[in-house]
Amino acid sequence: MSSSGLNGTPIKLKGVTKRFGTHTAVSSLDLEIPKGSVYGLLGPNGSGKTTTLRIMMGILLPDEGEVELLGGAPGVQQNDRVGYLPEERGVYRKMKVRDLLVFLGEIRGLGRGEAQKRAMDWLKRLDLAEWAEKRTQDLSKGMQQKVQFIGTVLHEPEILILDEPFSGLDPINQEVLEGIVREFQARGTTILFSTHLMDHAERLCERVCLISKAKKVLDSDLKQLKRRERKGLVAVEFTGDDSWLRGPEVTEILEVENGIHLVLKEGADHQGILRRGVDAGVRIDRFDLVEPRLHEIFVRHAGEPDNGGPLGSTGETSGKRGVR
Amino acid sequence: MRIVLAVIRREYLQRVKSKWFLVSTLAAPAFLIASMVIPILYETGQEENRRNLALVDETGVLADRVGPRLEEAGYNVEVAPAGSEDSLKAQALDGELGGFLVLGTDALASGHLTFYGSQGPGPIRGMTIRGVVVQSALEARIAETGSEVDLDALFQGGSMDLQILEEGAGGATEDEPAFVGVFIGSMLLYMVVLMYAAAVMRAALEEKTGRIVEILISSIRPWQLMLGKIVGVGSVGLTQLAVWILCGTLALTLGVPAAMASRPDLIDPEAISQALPNAGLVTLFFLLFLGGYFLYAAVYSAVGAMCSTEEEAQQAQFPVVIFLIAPVLFLMPVMENPGAPFSVIMSMIPFFSPVLLYARAGAGTVPFWQIGASLTLLYLSVWGVAWVAGRIYRVGILMQGKRPTLPELWRWVRET
Numbered sequence: 001m002s003s004s005g006l007n008g009t010p011i012k013l014k015g016v017t018k019r020f021g022t023h024t025a026v027s028s029l030d031l032e033i034p035k036g037s038v039y040g041l042l043g044p045n046g047s048g049k050t051t052t053l054r055i056m057m058g059i060l061l062p063d064e065g066e067v068e069l070l071g072g073a074p075g076v077q078q079n080d081r082v083g084y085l086p087e088e089r090g091v092y093r094k095m096k097v098r099d100l101l102v103f104l105g106e107i108r109g110l111g112r113g114e115a116q117k118r119a120m121d122w123l124k125r126l127d128l129a130e131w132a133e134k135r136t137q138d139l140s141k142g143m144q145q146k147v148q149f150i151g152t153v154l155h156e157p158e159i160l161i162l163d164e165p166f167s168g169l170d171p172i173n174q175e176v177l178e179g180i181v182r183e184f185q186a187r188g189t190t191i192l193f194s195t196h197l198m199d200h201a202e203r204l205c206e207r208v209c210l211i212s213k214a215k216k217v218l219d220s221d222l223k224q225l226k227r228r229e230r231k232g233l234v235a236v237e238f239t240g241d242d243s244w245l246r247g248p249e250v251t252e253i254l255e256v257e258n259g260i261h262l263v264l265k266e267g268a269d270h271q272g273i274l275r276r277g278v279d280a281g282v283r284i285d286r287f288d289l290v291e292p293r294l295h296e297i298f299v300r301h302a303g304e305p306d307n308g309g310p311l312g313s314t315g316e317t318s319g320k321r322g323v324r
Numbered sequence: 325m326r327i328v329l330a331v332i333r334r335e336y337l338q339r340v341k342s343k344w345f346l347v348s349t350l351a352a353p354a355f356l357i358a359s360m361v362i363p364i365l366y367e368t369g370q371e372e373n374r375r376n377l378a379l380v381d382e383t384g385v386l387a388d389r390v391g392p393r394l395e396e397a398g399y400n401v402e403v404a405p406a407g408s409e410d411s412l413k414a415q416a417l418d419g420e421l422g423g424f425l426v427l428g429t430d431a432l433a434s435g436h437l438t439f440y441g442s443q444g445p446g447p448i449r450g451m452t453i454r455g456v457v458v459q460s461a462l463e464a465r466i467a468e469t470g471s472e473v474d475l476d477a478l479f480q481g482g483s484m485d486l487q488i489l490e491e492g493a494g495g496a497t498e499d500e501p502a503f504v505g506v507f508i509g510s511m512l513l514y515m516v517v518l519m520y521a522a523a524v525m526r527a528a529l530e531e532k533t534g535r536i537v538e539i540l541i542s543s544i545r546p547w548q549l550m551l552g553k554i555v556g557v558g559s560v561g562l563t564q565l566a567v568w569i570l571c572g573t574l575a576l577t578l579g580v581p582a583a584m585a586s587r588p589d590l591i592d593p594e595a596i597s598q599a600l601p602n603a604g605l606v607t608l609f610f611l612l613f614l615g616g617y618f619l620y621a622a623v624y625s626a627v628g629a630m631c632s633t634e635e636e637a638q639q640a641q642f643p644v645v646i647f648l649i650a651p652v653l654f655l656m657p658v659m660e661n662p663g664a665p666f667s668v669i670m671s672m673i674p675f676f677s678p679v680l681l682y683a684r685a686g687a688g689t690v691p692f693w694q695i696g697a698s699l700t701l702l703y704l705s706v707w708g709v710a711w712v713a714g715r716i717y718r719v720g721i722l723m724q725g726k727r728p729t730l731p732e733l734w735r736w737v738r739e740t
Contacts, residue, residue, distance in 0.1 A: 057542050059722060076545050084542045090535030094338055106330040107543045151539065 008035045010159055010190050011056055016065035018051055025051040027214040028065065033192050033207075038185050040205035040222075041194040042294075044302055048214045049194040050087050053163050056192075057084050070159070080109035083157035087164050087194075089148045093137035097128065097147055100136055104151035115154065122150040126176065142169055149177065153184070160184060162193035166200050178204060198295040208294070212302035226291050229300075233290040234262040234270050240282030247273055259286065327544055331552025332559065335527065339560045349564050353571035374422035378404045378412050381427045389460035390427070397452050409440075416441050425453065432461050455479070503659065506686030509605065510655055513612060514679050518648055520561035521620035522641065527553045528628030528717070529637055537721050546718035550629075554621045561617065608685055608695070615702040616678030619709055620648065626713035629720035630728055640727060651679035662688035672698050674705035712737055 011033035018026040026048045033039045043049050054060040055067055058074030070078050092100055098119050105115030123129045126146045131139060136147065145168050153160065160181075166174050181191060181204055195201055201208055208225065210218040218225065236245070237259040245253055245260065249268035254261040264270060270289070277284050339345055377399050381387035391401045404412060404424065415421040423441025430436050435458040439445055445453060459475055466473050477483070531537040531549070540549060623644050631637040651670070658667040662684040671681040671690075677698045684690050719736040720728070728736065 054538075059538065059541060076543060079543045082542070084539075086538035086542075088535045088538050090539075092334075092338070092530075092536060093534060094342070095334075099334075099337075103330060103334050104539070104543075107327050107540065109326075148539070 009033060010035055010070050011192065012066075012068040013052070013056070014066045014068075016052075016055060016062045016067060018048075018055060018060060018062050024214050026055065026062075026211075029211070029214075029216055031209060031216070031219070033190060035190055036185075036188045037190060037206045038181070038204050039190075039192045040201035040208040041192060041211070042196065042198070042201055042208055042298060042302075043194075043211040044196060047211050047302070049211065050163055052211070053084075053086075053161055053192075053194060056161060057082070079107075080155055081157055082159045082161065083152040083155065085149060085152040085160075085162045085165055089145070091136040091139075091144055091147065093135065095136055096133055097123070097136055097139070098132040101147065101151055101154060105154045108155040110155055118154050119150065122154065126150065142173055145169060146173065146177075149180075153180075158189060160189055160191045160193075162191070164195055165193055166195060166197055174200070198293070198298055202294040210298060210301055217301045218297075222294070225297065226294075229292045229297050230289055232264045232266065232268075233292065234264065234273070235286060235288040235290045236260045236262060236284070237286035238277065238282050238284045241280065244276040244280040244282060245273065247276060249273060261290065328548050328552045328555075331544065331549060332556040335553050335556025336559050339557065340563065345560065345564070349567050353568055353575075357571065357575055373419055376400045376402070376421050378402045378415075378421055378424035379427070380404050380406055380409065380412070380424060382406055382429050383427055383432050385464050386427050386431060386457070386460050389463055390425075390456055393456040393460060394453070397456065413440060425457075427457065431457060432464060435461050503687070506659065506683060507655070509609060509686060510679050510683045511652070513609065513616065513682055514648065514652055516561060516565065516613060517616040517620055517678060518645075520557055520617055521624045523560075524554055524557050524621040525624035525628035525637055525641060526634070527557055528625040528721070529631065529634060532629070532632060532721065532724075533634070541722065546721055547714045549721070550622075550625050550714055550717045554618065554625060558614075558617055558621065565613075605682075605686055608682060611699060612678040612682055612702070615674075615699065615706055618706045619674060619678075619702065620644065622706065622710040622713040626716040626720065629717040630723070630733070632724055632727070636727055647675045651676040654680060655683055659683050659687040662690065668694060672701055674702045677702050715739075 009032045011031070013029055013031040016026055016029045016031075017024065029048075029052060031052070041049050041052065051060065055062050056069060056074060058067075058069070058076075067074055069075075070081055072078070092103075095103070098116070101119035101122070102112060102115040105118065106112060110118070120129070120132065123132050126149075128143060128146060131143065136144060139147065149165065152162070165177060165181075169177060178200065181193075184191060185204075193204075202222075205222050207220065208218070208222050209216060220228075235256075242260075245262060249264050249270070249272055250262050251265050252263040254263065262270075262273065270287075274284075274287055277287075375398060377394060379387055379391060379394075379401055381390070381403065387403050391403055394401045409424075409426070412421065412424045416423055419442070421441075423439055423445060426438045426440065428436060428438065435454065437453070437457050439450070439453070444450070459479055463473075463475050466475075528550070531540065544552075624641065627640050627644060628637055631640050654670055654676070658670060658680050661667055667680070667684055670676050671684050671694070681690070681695065681698045685695065715737045716733060719739070
């Protein structure tokens with residue numbers, strides 16, 4: 001059990017490249033997932049997230065580079081220590097829910113009795129107990145997804161690798177799932193999940209890695225990342241004349257719901273603006289450096305116009321109108 | 325091993341619990357039993373009197389021979405004097421008699437007779453009655469010459485003993501082969517291998533079309549999944565065969581005596597026992613079934629794994645079906661000449677041997693070493709084919725989209 005703890009990084013990728021024909025899906029990617037962390041793999045559709053996770057699981061072999069999972073080459077041997085929820089997740093449609101879960105537990109090394117017990121506990125927890133004896137094809141898509149999630153964690157793995165775990169769930173169930181992820185986090189489970197939904201990543205992740213067009217763009221602690229990215233946006237609320245807002249530091253003035261956002265020139269200091277306001281005698285109720293939302297960071301780094309990804313054009317600021 | 329067992333159990337239970345299995349397993353024997361039982365019920369119920377026959381013999385010599393023969397065939401025969409036709413007609417119309425036969429003076433010369441009844445005797449009974457009269461007439465005529473003839477044996481088509489000559493040995497005497505039984509056995513082998521091996525193809529597709537494979541493949545090695553599915557489906561096949569054999573045995577031990585009691589003219593117990601395979605052939609049947617099943621199941625699972633949809637798989641399996649059908653085309657020539665070099669060679673080729681070795685072994689004497697060689701080749705090639713199929717399966721099971729070309733397949737096999 002301790003081999004994963006040797007260096008504290010149960011998942012390691014070094015210079016990993018994967019090509020399909022002429023298309024490069026992952027390009028010399030380095031990645032280290034610290035033990036016990038919640039790690040978000042972010043990126044637009046088609047950026048190579050799923051391929052990366054498949055390489056980690058040993059389902060795909062990289063063309064170049066090295067992969068290490070729990071101190072060894074990834075494969076079936078780590079079966080009982082890893083829980084993997086693939087993006088393409090189906091069920092045996094003719095099987096009863098509980099039988100399916102017991103089967104999934106069994107092939108991951110659980111005894112039949114233990115698998116039965118855990119399956120029922122989980123089904124109760126996720127409000128699916130009354131469906132235990134129903135065929136999986138009678139379940140709604142969201143319910144099927146919950147069953148698949150149970151199948152992934154039934155054997156209580158040390159590492160959870162979840163590919164787009166939130167897509168397809170309604171907000172209530174998304175929250176339930178978030179709660180369970182936090183619970184595993186508290187137990188010390190290393191959790192890596194991919195998503196293109198920034199809200200979840202923002203709430204859950206300690207670290208994020210952003211990949212775009214097969215390449216890593218960012219890989220950082222989330223708090224540090226936000227601090228690093230926050231320069232340049234100031235939220236202001238005031239009463240009085242607004243001419244003090246204009247100055248050499250400010251490139252854009254945006255009207256938002258409860259006030260005004262100032263976009264600063266790169267490297268510009270906000271102190272000058274504040275001084276102008278005081279000198280002008282306006283009443284300033286708020287003058288605040290805004291933490292950028294992960295969404296904005298994402299768009300800033302992955303959403304260039306030529307990206308073509310669905311998120312390239314739906315930035316946070318798109319709903320706001322310049323007042324200049 | 326535990327993982328393979330879990331896969332086998334899942335595969336087996338899912339299939340055995342399905343309605344399709346219940347219907348297909350029970351429908352065949354139910355149909356067979358119904359086709360035996362219904363005529364018997366019909367017979368023993370309302371038609372008892374149809375077997376009461378009266379006999380008016382105008383020749384004066386045939387009644388003694390026709391009467392006992394008809395009794396043997398299950399009729400109650402009453403010999404009536406000439407001139408009693410009117411009262412017999414009344415009885416026939418009452419339903420007391422099934423009818424009466426009048427053997428005219430020309431019966432001895434031409435076998436002609438007249439049947440009187442409220443309805444005809446039906447084709448099979450008519451044939452029996454005519455046969456009895458013809459045989460009796462011949463017997464009477466031959467008796468006039470004073471010769472001794474076993475007409476019963478002659479009329480059953482005679483018999484032939486086989487003396488197989490072997491160099492240096494005394495030779496063995498054996499019964500004439502039962503063509504019908506061997507033919508049915510070979511066809512059954514062909515059908516069950518085709519049925520269950522093709523089911524493996526659909527089973528291999530199930531994980532792909534259901535998008536389950538990626539969930540499994542992180543926990544199961546591809547060969548474990550493939551082996552589990554093949555053994556699981558094969559167990560379903562054995563279960564079905566067992567049910568059928570049980571039904572067949574029941575039908576033979578209970579049904580045949582009952583049928584004979586009511587219609588001895590329909591059933592010839594000797595023909596049935598001749599058509600039944602002996603213990604050696606039954607053993608060979610199962611050895612060939614297992615070998616043939618595993619061989620074709622391995623190929624079929626590879627075919628299933630390399631396709632993405634059911635339609636695609638139906639097309640891709642075509643070359644495999646040709647391999648399965650070929651031995652059926654050679655079945656008659658091989659049964660005619662079980663010892664010919666062509667037959668020997670064909671029965672050695674693993675893809676053909678399940679059907680053709682059985683046909684040869686049933687139709688004549690096959691030297692023991694040839695059976696051994698053929699079975700060895702079959703099981704060795706199961707090993708080899710499973711190895712190749714396993715490699716195709718391993719790559720194919722994760723592929724989506726276009727079916728691979730032959731060079732691509734070859735690369736899958738070579739890659740480690």
